[in-house]
Amino acid sequence: MERTDTVLAFQGVTKRFPGVVANADVSFEVCQGEIHAVVGENGAGKSTLMKIATGLYQPDEGQLVYRGRPVVFRTPGQAIAAGIGIVHQHFMLVANFTVAENVILGAEPPRRGLVDPKDAASRVGELARRYGLRVDPAARVEDLSVGEQQRVEILKVLYRGADLIILDEPTAVLVPQEVEELFEHLETLKRQGKTVIFISHKLDEVLRVSGRVTVLRRGRVVGTVEARGTTKERLAEMMVGRPVLFDLKRSDRPPGEPYLVLEGVSATGGGRTVLRDVSFTVRSGEVYGIAGVEGNGQTELAEVIMGLRPVSTGRILLGGETVTNLPTRDVRRRGVAYIPEDRHRRGLALPMTVWENCIIGFHRSPEFARGPRLVFTGIFTAVEEAVRRFDVRLASLDSPVQNLSGGNQQKLILAREFRGSPKLVLAAQPTRGLDIGATEFVRQQLLDARDRGAAVLLISADLEEVLSVADRIGVIYNGHIQAEFDARGADPKVLGQYMTGARGQSAEEATPGVATGREEGGRRAS
Amino acid sequence: MKAQSVTKAKRKRPRGWFTVLEVSSPVLAVLFAMLVASIALLAIGKNPLQVYGTMVAFCLGRADSVVNILYKATPLIFAGIAVAIGFRASLFNIGVEGQYAIGATCAAIVGFSLKGLPALVHLPLTILAGMLGGALWALVPIWLKVKRGVHEVITTIMLNHTAYLLVHYLIAGPFMDKTQVIGAGGAGSPRVRMPEILASARMPELRGFLESLGISMPQHSSVNWFLVLGLLAAVLYWYFIWRTPLGLEVRAVGHNPKAAEAAGIPPGAVALKAFLLSGAVAGLVGLSDLLGYFGYFDIDFPKGYGFTGIAVALVGRNGALGIVLASLLFGFLSRGGLGVQVLERVPMETYYILQGLIILCIVIATDVLRRYMRAQEKREEAAADV
Amino acid sequence: MFSAEMLASAIRLAVPIIITGCGAIYSERSGVVNIGLEGMMIAGAFAGAAGTVFWGPYVGILVGMAAGVALALVHAVASINFRVDQIVSGTAINILAYGLVRFSAISIFRMATTTPHVDSLPKVTIPGLAAIPWLRPIFANLSPLVLVAFLLVPFSWWLLYRTVYGLRLRSVGEHPLAAETLGVDVYLMKYAGVLTSGALAGLAGAYLSVEHTGMYVEGMTQGLGFISLAAMIFGNWMPAGAMWAGLLFGFAQALSLRLVAGTIPYQFIRMIPYLLTIVVLAGWVRRTRPPATVGQPYERGEAL
Secondary structure: OOOOOEEEEEEEEEEEEOOEEEEEEEEEEEEOOOEEEEEOOOOOOHHHHHHHHOOOOOOOEEEEEEOOEEEOOOOHHHHHHHOEEEEOOOOOOOOOOEHHHHHHOOOOOOOOOEOOHHHHHHHHHHHHHHHOOOOOOOOEHHHOOHHHHHHHHHHHHHHOOOOEEEEEOOOOOOOHHHHHHHHHHHHHHHHOOOEEEEEEOOHHHHHHHOOEEEEEEOOEEEEEEEOOOOOHHHHHHHHHOOOOOOOOOOOOOOOOOEEEEEEEEEEEEOOEEEEEEEEEEEEOOOEEEEEOOOOOOHHHHHHHHHOOOOOOEEEEEEOOEEOOOOOHHHHHHOOEEEEOOOHHHHHOOOOOEHHHHHHOOOOOOOOOEEOOEEOHHHHHHHHHHHHHHOOOOOOOOOOEHHHOOHHHHHHHHHHHHHOOOOOEEEEEOOOOOOOHHHHHHHHHHHHHHHHOOOEEEEEEOOHHHHHHHOOEEEEEEOOEEEEEEEOOOOOHHHHHHHHHOOOOOOHHHHOOOOOOOOOOOOOOOO | OOOOOOHHHHOOOOOHHHHHHHHHHHHHHHHHHHHHHHHHHHHOOOOHHHHHHHHHHHHHOOHHHHHHHHHHHHHHHHHHHHHHHHHHOOOOOOOHHHHHHHHHHHHHHHHHHOOOOOHHHHHHHHHHHHHHHHHHHHHHHHHHHHHHOOOHHHHHHHHHHHHHHHHHHHHHOOOOOOOOOOOHHHOOOOOOEOOOOOHHHOOOEOHHHHHHOOOOOOOOOOOEOHHHHHHHHHHHHHHHHHHOHHHHHHHHHHHOHHHHHHOOOOHHHHHHHHHHHHHHHHHOOOHHHHHHHHOOOEOOOOOOHHHHHHHHHHHOOOOHHHHHHHHHHHHHHHHHHHHHHHHHOOOOOHHHHHHHHHHHHHHHHHHHHHHHHHHHHHHHHHHHOO | OOOHHHHHHHHHHHHHHHHHHHHHHHHHHOOOOOOOHHHHHHHHHHHHHHHHHHHOHHHHHHHHHHHHHHHHHHHHHHHHHOOOOHHHHHHHHHHHHHHHHHHHHHHHHOOOOEOOOOOOOOOEOOOOHHHOHHHHHHHOOEOHHHHHHHHHHHHHHHHHHHEHHHHHHHHHHHOHHHHHHOOOOHHHHHHHHHHHHHHHHHHHHHHHHHHHHOOOEOOOOOOHHHHHHHHHHHOOOOHHHHHHHHHHHHHHHHHHHHOOOOOOOHHHHHHHHHHHHHHHHHHHHHHOOOOOOOOOOOOOOOOO
């Protein structure tokens, strides 16, 4: 790889928001034709930096130098015109538009203000063929798999003639096989003279595919190193500032009786079957991890257990008692704690105060309410205790919860849910968007609950998390538990095969006569 | 883990100057709206300062005006509370118009038809009938919203129109008072109205009580005990929202129904309760006029309280004290509108222009303020998270 | 009952709903709810009549549209730039319109609730079709705005689905952040949607006063603005759907006007359009798909 000229240089870039400095004096260079990785944990400032590079934000101090000239991008349009394109972590696709419409939006072929669907489709198809990105231009984006949607995002960028392509956490939603395909695409792009910035926190992949790596921590650049000359551990240490030891403590006590049992549970949603004949058991004192790529029924699984979605067939038992289709309140009353996967949507009422969010769901218990009266002494004693126990850092219990950081919000949810010594903990994507410190804390809390005898159901798209926290693992694909494994000694490659449906029961086998209408056997996008 | 004494420190209320901003922003918004309305005044060749001056003098300089303002504010308190309850659950009850018409109808029917009951029984029964009527008219919109996801705004507005027609039919048809004496006291033709409400269902004026306290009341103006009921309702509303578990549930559902659901609070059931409660309070809106002043229900019964109630709830920012103050404000504007129409020949319709402008200015100001405060609070929270 | 006169009446009554319904589609497709359409129609009705009194029907109708745009501008600034609750803003517009119209009526005509009679636009007759005797009532002596209404439907479809403008407008209502990252001016598109809806609502109002009734009368819109929203929902945010829904409501109104007011009191007959709207929404709303972000305020560069 030749390092000729610098394509993009960040020089002293600083960006501030109320209460936080997202980027502080960031300086590094990206060279022509390289794949340059930018790593850092959640909140390190990677996304903000890229938003500056693509014109969504402007730096408060410092500047960008693009191809030797200082530039300021005031709008995304200017960055695009300069040749910088970004594939966002959360796809920016209009769900009910076609692939072609999504690609040409904002840069429509000049036909005197008209849009010709056939013409657009053929142009996009041509582009896709040239770069080897297989996707149907006339397909609606909401019908595509996640991997295919990512290809559309890449096409968008290429269609606009981008020379510098930024990929923000591209592998977060892909399975191992799709990751391989993505890396092939990146090599193709490199051969065609493009430059790539690769943002990730998956250090294995970063070391595999990139030439140089820049590490950010708390908004600052820690250093830029050659990928060849460094290790995962070294990078992790740079990211966090201390040696990272994911040292989770767990007891060796054998698990108890089965506590949560699902038998043949099926559910539908949006006109299709989202859960098919799901059966598994979680015992008291063990962690059962559900591994799988998002969009295979994990959300719906949590919902049926919590009574937020109806079960069409099958049974759910809790401690021997049938709880299928019970209202949520009754499920929770039986000692079930729920850590939802989207804490902003399902976990907290953001404009309400810390103490209110801390007692929601328990607000009618005798210590908090007597008849039509709320008992504030009881409430505040309990909330203060919980906040202290779970290390929730805040200025005031009366603050709206939306002012807390993501990590503190998640800890607050834990404080709320764990207060009553639950017998079942349902944790869905519990460490998503959290920094390493908070992630460690949450995982340890789950293990502590397990050691106290609770049954813990951990649903996570992060395979590493499942492998390190769970005792047993079930792989979910296409709404069905395809296989179960012991966590100790489980082979990630085998797990990956089940996660993609390369092995295991396909939809046709599960429900004869029901056509899925998909030839690739790819996953539905969520 | 920090070994920190959390009790007092963590319960710190937002700083004083936050509250000052919160209180002053509605006031500033109202003033700004009046400024904009001045343009309309200038357009018809009037001097805004003179007009507003006359308004203030007319309203506050005469005892009968002050009493009248209190009287006019009474239905607005109920209307504001009704709308505010809906807003707390993130529901928009524009149907207060129709709900209070139906409520007044039911109250009137109970009021004139149940003979021989003592006032202690008849009056509360009549009031209850009003509340029931309002709640009933709120049932269909909230049912459709919860069961089928139909937006309550369109259904309530449709029902407003329907209510007017239904009430018109009832007054002019089956319930028309045919016993009226024509020609007595100069009346040329019978009024289209229901029979007179029996004395046992009428709400007494506050006059007697106030005069017993030594306060003398102007001769021709009246205010009745519904004013006191309204203040009581405001207190109950505050208590309900902030001190009861159901109130907490209503707010939780209003802010984030999905999170409430995951916490075990059934959003549909809570929304239903809140909206029916809103309708019941709406049913009270017309009763001050009906039982405390007119004594009968006719087709010229005052309209528009429902829409003014929306403005009251917004200006009062859904708070009990705010609603009471806002009701007084709009009572002031209403009375003032009459005054300037007579004295300055400014059309009364300025009242509605002001209403619309005030709503817009209030919500804009509230939004701007909220954004600013949020930025401030974020700064404080980030400082605590070290 | 299905006579040509009936259909002709239904069509004439459907026109304001079709025009306003199409207008509502523009606004909602850009992501902004416009509850204030009723107020814009009222303003258009009055301004149209008033304008016709002074300057004749052609200018008068344009004045009506301008009134609708003016109110829409207020709604747009409040909803788009200040991101206030769109329903509250729309309601404020309705109240404001009511007051402004009355105020203007008194100031200009000395009467709060009506204007003088006005001339309408010269009538149009469609050749060929009007020659067929039993079709004559439908195709002869039409207000040109009837033609405008029915041409508006395919034009709107073409505009939304075959032009760059339409593609961008729809993207802004579905995923404004995506559109912004691709260089689409989100605020501009929303403004375009809202102002267009105001212009069309104003046009519909002017049609009511100038073409249909011959003068402005307070209350003449009788909730048509909201019924148009229902028509839009029923039509699944598509122009053709709004048209059919509008015809349905027009037909119901035509029917109700012809029912002999003997056995059923006339108040109940007049309730039909409102109750029908509720029934239609109750039955149909589950099968419809609104634009994804309709009603949600948008902030530039909003973080994910």
